[in-house]
Amino acid sequence: MRIAALSRAGGVSPASIKYYVREGLLPPGTRTHQNQVEYNDDHVNRLRLIRALLDIGGLSVEAARSLLAVLDTGTLTARESLGMVLYALGERRSSVGESEKETAAADVEALLARRGWRIDERSPARSTLVDACAALRLLGHEDLVAAMDDYADISESIAAIDIGLILAEPALDRITETAIVGNLLGDTLLSALRRLAQEHLSSGLLPEDGPTGAGQVS
Incomplete structure (x- = not known):
């Protein structure tokens, strides 16, 4: 899916998605063309988790990044x-x-x-x-x-x-x-x-x- 579809599925603006990627909260999508990036269901799930941490949990971006880093260790x-x-x-x-x-x-x-x-x-x-x-x-x-x-x-x-x-x-x-x-x-x-x-x-x-x-x- 493109960023517009991810925005609708996750309930956040494309600008917020790009911000989360820059801050290391959301993994980048797959670049298919020079100006096109594809996202998948994993991005939707991560985006919903980010929103829960920031909006409901009240975490700072830095604290959320630390927790998500634990999740990504594997x-x-x-x-x-x-x-x-x-x-x-x-x-x-x-x-x-x-x-x-x-x-x-x-x-x-x-x-x-x-x-x-x-x-x-x-x-x-x-x-x-x-x-x-x-x-x-x-x-x-x-x-x-x-x-x-x-x-x-x-x-x-x-x-x-x-x-x-x-x-x-x-x-x-x-x-x-x-x-x-x-x-x-x-x-x-x-x-x-x-x-x-x-x-x-x-x-x-x-x-x-x-x-x-x-x-x-x-």
């Missing part, structure tokens, strides 16, 4: 592929709660020890969790930090579903794409489900006639 084991995806997702760094960093790091260490989770010290998610705990402590929300084990229980169940979906894929490229989509867009899906569940449960648990104090919710 020589890794399933575990190596998942590991590269998790680390390519990076970490959210925050200066909020710097004064609580040491205590927060101890919170996370204790959690990992209790659960027997084998996590590399360089893990971006580990650093993100420390930052989150530090910010929560600074803001006076130690109750959320104390609830980490409850959240970890649920997270382990979710991770088991994630790994099951990855293992169900027959080919490495699909394994890697599932790891990317599952972690990035899956986070968006889980956040939406969490908010929907809160909206649903709040109708029965939270009163409508004023603020609720400690111990008033039954």
Whole structure:
């Protein structure tokens, strides 16, 4: 197909397609004549993935390029592929709660020890969790930090579903794409489900006639 057909199939402009090619997100098409380039269904699928990463996942072009490079490697084991995806997702760094960093790091260490989770010290998610705990402590929300084990229980169940979906894929490229989509867009899906569940449960648990104090919710 020509670039106009690819544009219609992928829902982006020809200018965007050329930009994605220049940035290394989309493989170039096959040049058939001096001014003609042909694309195929693989380009359509990659274009849809790029849009999902950028538009829904909110990734920068650089971050998307890193993830897609993992997808294109094609020589890794399933575990190596998942590991590269998790680390390519990076970490959210925050200066909020710097004064609580040491205590927060101890919170996370204790959690990992209790659960027997084998996590590399360089893990971006580990650093993100420390930052989150530090910010929560600074803001006076130690109750959320104390609830980490409850959240970890649920997270382990979710991770088991994630790994099951990855293992169900027959080919490495699909394994890697599932790891990317599952972690990035899956986070968006889980956040939406969490908010929907809160909206649903709040109708029965939270009163409508004023603020609720400690111990008033039954």
